Amino acid sequence: MSSRAARFPGRELLGELGAVVPGDQSRQALAEDYIEQRLAADAGPWRVLDLGCGDGASVDRFRSVDPGVRWTGLDLPDSPEVRTRTRRDAGFQTFDGVAIPFPEASFDFVYCRQVLEHVRHPEPLLAEVRRVLAPGGCFAGSTSQLEPYHSLSVWNFTPLGMATLLRSAGLEPVELRPGVDGIALIALRLFGSSPPRWAQRQFDRWWATRSPLNAVIDLYARVGDLDPQAANATKLVLCGAFTFLARASAVVAGTAPVVEDHQGLRAGEGA
Numbered sequence: 001m002s003s004r005a006a007r008f009p010g011r012e013l014l015g016e017l018g019a020v021v022p023g024d025q026s027r028q029a030l031a032e033d034y035i036e037q038r039l040a041a042d043a044g045p046w047r048v049l050d051l052g053c054g055d056g057a058s059v060d061r062f063r064s065v066d067p068g069v070r071w072t073g074l075d076l077p078d079s080p081e082v083r084t085r086t087r088r089d090a091g092f093q094t095f096d097g098v099a100i101p102f103p104e105a106s107f108d109f110v111y112c113r114q115v116l117e118h119v120r121h122p123e124p125l126l127a128e129v130r131r132v133l134a135p136g137g138c139f140a141g142s143t144s145q146l147e148p149y150h151s152l153s154v155w156n157f158t159p160l161g162m163a164t165l166l167r168s169a170g171l172e173p174v175e176l177r178p179g180v181d182g183i184a185l186i187a188l189r190l191f192g193s194s195p196p197r198w199a200q201r202q203f204d205r206w207w208a209t210r211s212p213l214n215a216v217i218d219l220y221a222r223v224g225d226l227d228p229q230a231a232n233a234t235k236l237v238l239c240g241a242f243t244f245l246a247r248a249s250a251v252v253a254g255t256a257p258v259v260e261d262h263q264g265l266r267a268g269e270g271a
Protein backbone atom coordinates (compact mmCIF):
# COMPACT_ATOMS: atom_id res chain seq x y z
CA MET A 1 0.00 0.00 0.00
CA SER A 2 1.37 3.46 -0.90
CA SER A 3 1.76 6.06 1.85
CA ARG A 4 -1.07 8.09 0.27
CA ALA A 5 -3.34 5.05 0.40
CA ALA A 6 -2.54 4.70 4.10
CA ARG A 7 -3.60 8.27 4.96
CA PHE A 8 -6.34 9.12 2.44
CA PRO A 9 -8.88 11.77 3.56
CA GLY A 10 -11.75 9.32 4.00
CA ARG A 11 -9.86 7.00 6.31
CA GLU A 12 -11.54 8.02 9.61
CA LEU A 13 -15.03 7.94 8.07
CA LEU A 14 -14.36 4.51 6.57
CA GLY A 15 -13.22 3.36 10.01
CA GLU A 16 -16.64 4.35 11.42
CA LEU A 17 -18.84 3.17 8.56
CA GLY A 18 -17.00 0.03 7.43
CA ALA A 19 -18.90 -2.05 4.88
CA VAL A 20 -21.61 0.63 4.54
CA VAL A 21 -19.11 2.31 2.19
CA PRO A 22 -19.25 0.17 -0.94
CA GLY A 23 -16.13 -1.18 -2.62
CA ASP A 24 -17.54 -2.27 -5.98
CA GLN A 25 -16.99 1.04 -7.83
CA SER A 26 -16.69 4.71 -6.88
CA ARG A 27 -18.78 6.59 -9.43
CA GLN A 28 -21.04 9.45 -8.35
CA ALA A 29 -24.48 8.13 -7.42
CA LEU A 30 -28.07 9.39 -7.78
CA ALA A 31 -31.18 8.51 -5.78
CA GLU A 32 -32.82 7.55 -9.07
CA ASP A 33 -30.28 4.72 -9.53
CA TYR A 34 -32.11 2.81 -6.80
CA ILE A 35 -35.37 2.78 -8.75
CA GLU A 36 -34.00 0.52 -11.50
CA GLN A 37 -31.72 -1.37 -9.16
CA ARG A 38 -34.35 -2.23 -6.53
CA LEU A 39 -37.26 -2.89 -8.86
CA ALA A 40 -35.09 -5.23 -10.96
CA ALA A 41 -34.62 -7.37 -7.85
CA ASP A 42 -38.28 -8.49 -7.72
CA ALA A 43 -41.12 -8.94 -10.18
CA GLY A 44 -43.56 -6.68 -8.35
CA PRO A 45 -46.02 -5.03 -8.55
CA TRP A 46 -44.18 -2.78 -6.10
CA ARG A 47 -45.87 -0.72 -3.43
CA VAL A 48 -43.89 2.53 -3.39
CA LEU A 49 -44.16 5.58 -1.17
CA ASP A 50 -42.39 8.69 -2.46
CA LEU A 51 -41.88 10.55 0.81
CA GLY A 52 -41.57 14.28 0.11
CA CYS A 53 -42.61 13.74 -3.50
CA GLY A 54 -42.77 17.44 -4.43
CA ASP A 55 -44.18 17.71 -7.97
CA GLY A 56 -44.46 13.90 -8.17
CA ALA A 57 -42.08 13.47 -11.11
CA SER A 58 -40.63 10.18 -9.81
CA VAL A 59 -43.82 8.31 -10.71
CA ASP A 60 -42.79 8.31 -14.40
CA ARG A 61 -39.47 6.65 -13.62
CA PHE A 62 -41.14 4.02 -11.41
CA ARG A 63 -43.79 3.30 -14.05
CA SER A 64 -41.16 2.94 -16.75
CA VAL A 65 -39.57 0.09 -14.77
CA ASP A 66 -42.75 -1.43 -13.28
CA PRO A 67 -45.91 -0.44 -15.22
CA GLY A 68 -48.02 -2.00 -12.46
CA VAL A 69 -46.34 -0.07 -9.64
CA ARG A 70 -48.65 1.12 -6.85
CA TRP A 71 -47.03 4.53 -6.34
CA THR A 72 -48.18 7.00 -3.68
CA GLY A 73 -46.79 10.49 -3.34
CA LEU A 74 -46.77 11.94 0.19
CA ASP A 75 -45.84 15.49 1.13
CA LEU A 76 -46.76 18.44 3.31
CA PRO A 77 -49.92 20.35 2.37
CA ASP A 78 -47.75 23.22 1.16
CA SER A 79 -44.13 23.94 0.21
CA PRO A 80 -42.36 25.61 -2.72
CA GLU A 81 -42.12 22.22 -4.49
CA VAL A 82 -45.69 21.12 -3.70
CA ARG A 83 -46.91 24.37 -5.27
CA THR A 84 -45.30 23.39 -8.59
CA ARG A 85 -47.33 20.16 -8.79
CA THR A 86 -49.73 20.04 -11.73
CA ARG A 87 -50.12 16.34 -12.47
CA ARG A 88 -53.33 14.49 -11.61
CA ASP A 89 -52.44 11.03 -12.95
CA ALA A 90 -51.09 9.61 -9.68
CA GLY A 91 -52.16 9.25 -6.06
CA PHE A 92 -51.08 12.07 -3.75
CA GLN A 93 -51.66 12.44 -0.03
CA THR A 94 -50.75 15.11 2.48
CA PHE A 95 -49.72 14.75 6.13
CA ASP A 96 -48.30 16.66 9.09
CA GLY A 97 -44.67 15.84 8.26
CA VAL A 98 -44.30 13.08 10.86
CA ALA A 99 -47.26 10.66 11.15
CA ILE A 100 -47.36 8.74 7.86
CA PRO A 101 -51.06 8.06 7.24
CA PHE A 102 -50.77 4.35 6.32
CA PRO A 103 -50.91 1.10 8.31
CA GLU A 104 -47.70 -0.73 9.17
CA ALA A 105 -46.00 -2.79 6.45
CA SER A 106 -47.89 -0.95 3.68
CA PHE A 107 -44.91 -0.44 1.35
CA ASP A 108 -42.01 -2.39 -0.17
CA PHE A 109 -40.00 0.70 -1.02
CA VAL A 110 -39.97 4.16 0.55
CA TYR A 111 -38.19 6.53 -1.80
CA CYS A 112 -36.98 9.86 -0.45
CA ARG A 113 -34.98 12.13 -2.76
CA GLN A 114 -33.47 15.34 -1.35
CA VAL A 115 -36.11 15.63 1.37
CA LEU A 116 -34.57 14.92 4.79
CA GLU A 117 -32.62 18.20 4.86
CA HIS A 118 -36.04 19.91 4.77
CA VAL A 119 -37.71 17.77 7.44
CA ARG A 120 -38.23 19.54 10.75
CA HIS A 121 -38.37 16.30 12.80
CA PRO A 122 -36.33 13.64 10.97
CA GLU A 123 -36.07 11.13 13.83
CA PRO A 124 -39.78 10.45 14.39
CA LEU A 125 -40.34 10.54 10.64
CA LEU A 126 -37.72 7.81 10.11
CA ALA A 127 -39.37 5.70 12.80
CA GLU A 128 -42.57 6.07 10.77
CA VAL A 129 -40.72 4.99 7.62
CA ARG A 130 -39.68 1.85 9.46
CA ARG A 131 -43.26 1.24 10.60
CA VAL A 132 -44.79 1.46 7.12
CA LEU A 133 -42.11 -0.68 5.46
CA ALA A 134 -42.82 -4.39 5.00
CA PRO A 135 -40.18 -6.70 6.53
CA GLY A 136 -37.17 -6.66 4.22
CA GLY A 137 -38.48 -3.53 2.49
CA CYS A 138 -36.08 -0.78 1.54
CA PHE A 139 -35.68 2.91 2.19
CA ALA A 140 -33.55 4.68 -0.41
CA GLY A 141 -32.87 8.15 -1.68
CA SER A 142 -30.45 10.99 -1.19
CA THR A 143 -29.81 13.88 1.16
CA SER A 144 -27.38 16.78 1.61
CA GLN A 145 -24.19 17.16 3.58
CA LEU A 146 -22.74 20.45 2.28
CA GLU A 147 -25.65 22.30 0.72
CA PRO A 148 -26.21 25.97 1.54
CA TYR A 149 -29.65 27.10 2.67
CA HIS A 150 -32.28 26.63 -0.04
CA SER A 151 -36.04 26.18 -0.25
CA LEU A 152 -36.73 26.15 3.51
CA SER A 153 -33.94 23.64 4.24
CA VAL A 154 -33.20 23.15 7.95
CA TRP A 155 -30.35 20.59 8.14
CA ASN A 156 -27.34 19.00 6.52
CA PHE A 157 -26.33 15.43 7.43
CA THR A 158 -22.91 13.80 7.50
CA PRO A 159 -22.83 10.22 6.21
CA LEU A 160 -22.14 9.03 9.76
CA GLY A 161 -25.06 11.11 11.04
CA MET A 162 -27.36 9.55 8.46
CA ALA A 163 -26.21 6.01 9.29
CA THR A 164 -26.78 6.78 12.97
CA LEU A 165 -30.32 8.08 12.35
CA LEU A 166 -31.16 5.05 10.22
CA ARG A 167 -29.96 2.60 12.85
CA SER A 168 -31.81 4.42 15.62
CA ALA A 169 -35.03 4.05 13.61
CA GLY A 170 -34.51 0.29 13.18
CA LEU A 171 -33.36 0.65 9.59
CA GLU A 172 -30.14 -1.15 8.68
CA PRO A 173 -27.88 0.96 6.46
CA VAL A 174 -26.83 -1.12 3.46
CA GLU A 175 -24.79 1.50 1.63
CA LEU A 176 -24.02 5.21 1.36
CA ARG A 177 -22.60 6.53 -1.92
CA PRO A 178 -21.23 9.96 -2.80
CA GLY A 179 -23.18 12.32 -5.03
CA VAL A 180 -22.14 15.71 -6.38
CA ASP A 181 -19.15 17.26 -4.58
CA GLY A 182 -19.58 19.93 -1.93
CA ILE A 183 -17.74 22.70 -3.76
CA ALA A 184 -19.97 22.36 -6.83
CA LEU A 185 -23.10 22.43 -4.68
CA ILE A 186 -21.89 25.49 -2.79
CA ALA A 187 -20.74 27.29 -5.94
CA LEU A 188 -24.20 27.04 -7.48
CA ARG A 189 -25.57 29.20 -4.64
CA LEU A 190 -23.29 32.06 -5.68
CA PHE A 191 -26.03 32.67 -8.23
CA GLY A 192 -28.80 32.88 -5.63
CA SER A 193 -32.06 30.99 -5.92
CA SER A 194 -32.44 31.49 -9.72
CA PRO A 195 -29.11 30.78 -11.41
CA PRO A 196 -28.68 31.75 -15.06
CA ARG A 197 -29.59 28.96 -17.49
CA TRP A 198 -25.97 28.21 -18.45
CA ALA A 199 -24.96 27.83 -14.77
CA GLN A 200 -27.93 25.59 -13.97
CA ARG A 201 -27.22 23.45 -17.07
CA GLN A 202 -23.57 23.05 -16.09
CA PHE A 203 -24.52 22.20 -12.53
CA ASP A 204 -27.16 19.69 -13.68
CA ARG A 205 -24.44 17.95 -15.73
CA TRP A 206 -22.17 17.83 -12.69
CA TRP A 207 -25.01 16.52 -10.52
CA ALA A 208 -25.93 13.78 -12.99
CA THR A 209 -22.46 12.65 -14.08
CA ARG A 210 -19.22 13.71 -12.36
CA SER A 211 -18.47 17.02 -10.65
CA PRO A 212 -15.00 18.63 -10.69
CA LEU A 213 -13.82 17.75 -7.18
CA ASN A 214 -14.97 14.16 -7.66
CA ALA A 215 -12.89 14.08 -10.87
CA VAL A 216 -9.89 15.31 -8.84
CA ILE A 217 -10.51 12.58 -6.24
CA ASP A 218 -10.63 9.98 -9.03
CA LEU A 219 -7.22 11.20 -10.18
CA TYR A 220 -5.90 11.21 -6.60
CA ALA A 221 -7.19 7.65 -6.21
CA ARG A 222 -5.46 6.52 -9.40
CA VAL A 223 -2.14 8.15 -8.55
CA GLY A 224 -2.30 7.09 -4.90
CA ASP A 225 -3.44 3.54 -5.66
CA LEU A 226 -6.66 3.87 -3.63
CA ASP A 227 -9.21 1.10 -3.98
CA PRO A 228 -12.86 2.01 -4.81
CA GLN A 229 -13.92 1.82 -1.16
CA ALA A 230 -11.23 4.32 -0.11
CA ALA A 231 -12.18 6.57 -3.05
CA ASN A 232 -15.86 6.39 -2.03
CA ALA A 233 -15.00 7.26 1.58
CA THR A 234 -12.95 10.24 0.42
CA LYS A 235 -15.77 11.45 -1.84
CA LEU A 236 -18.27 10.97 1.00
CA VAL A 237 -16.21 13.25 3.27
CA LEU A 238 -16.24 16.01 0.66
CA CYS A 239 -19.60 15.49 -1.02
CA GLY A 240 -22.45 17.96 -1.22
CA ALA A 241 -25.07 15.20 -1.32
CA PHE A 242 -25.01 11.42 -0.94
CA THR A 243 -27.33 8.52 -1.56
CA PHE A 244 -28.48 5.95 0.97
CA LEU A 245 -29.99 2.49 0.88
CA ALA A 246 -31.33 0.92 4.07
CA ARG A 247 -33.40 -2.14 4.88
CA ALA A 248 -36.17 -2.64 7.37
CA SER A 249 -34.66 -5.11 9.79
CA ALA A 250 -36.70 -7.96 11.20
CA VAL A 251 -37.08 -6.24 14.60
CA VAL A 252 -40.35 -4.37 15.13
CA ALA A 253 -39.93 -0.58 15.16
CA GLY A 254 -39.64 0.89 18.62
CA THR A 255 -38.12 -2.28 20.04
CA ALA A 256 -34.86 -2.17 18.07
CA PRO A 257 -31.94 -2.88 20.38
CA VAL A 258 -30.15 0.45 20.11
CA VAL A 259 -26.90 -0.08 21.98
CA GLU A 260 -25.23 3.29 21.59
CA ASP A 261 -21.60 4.21 21.73
CA HIS A 262 -20.87 7.90 21.17
CA GLN A 263 -22.57 7.76 17.78
CA GLY A 264 -24.85 4.77 18.16
CA LEU A 265 -23.13 2.96 15.31
CA ARG A 266 -20.68 0.34 16.40
CA ALA A 267 -23.26 -1.89 18.05
CA GLY A 268 -24.58 -2.98 14.65
CA GLU A 269 -21.32 -3.25 12.76
CA GLY A 270 -20.73 -6.50 11.02
CA ALA A 271 -24.44 -7.38 11.18
Ligand SMILES: C[S@@+](CC[C@H](N)C(=O)[O-])C[C@H]1O[C@@H](n2cnc3c(N)ncnc32)[C@H](O)[C@@H]1O
Binds near residue numbers: 055079080082112118
Ligand atom coordinates in the same frame (compact mmCIF):
# COMPACT_ATOMS: atom_id res chain seq x y z
C1 LIG B 1 -36.04 19.73 -2.51
S1 LIG B 1 -37.68 19.15 -2.45
C2 LIG B 1 -37.53 17.54 -3.16
C3 LIG B 1 -38.78 17.10 -3.85
C4 LIG B 1 -38.70 15.75 -4.57
N1 LIG B 1 -38.39 14.68 -3.65
C5 LIG B 1 -37.71 15.81 -5.69
O1 LIG B 1 -36.70 15.10 -5.63
O2 LIG B 1 -37.94 16.56 -6.64
C6 LIG B 1 -37.99 18.85 -0.74
C7 LIG B 1 -39.36 18.29 -0.46
O3 LIG B 1 -39.42 17.90 0.92
C8 LIG B 1 -40.76 18.13 1.33
N2 LIG B 1 -40.83 18.09 2.79
C9 LIG B 1 -40.47 19.00 3.72
N3 LIG B 1 -40.71 18.55 4.97
C10 LIG B 1 -41.24 17.30 4.83
C11 LIG B 1 -41.69 16.32 5.76
N4 LIG B 1 -41.66 16.49 7.07
N5 LIG B 1 -42.16 15.16 5.27
C12 LIG B 1 -42.20 14.93 3.95
N6 LIG B 1 -41.78 15.83 3.01
C13 LIG B 1 -41.31 17.00 3.45
C14 LIG B 1 -41.07 19.46 0.69
O4 LIG B 1 -42.44 19.74 0.70
C15 LIG B 1 -40.50 19.25 -0.69
O5 LIG B 1 -41.43 18.67 -1.56
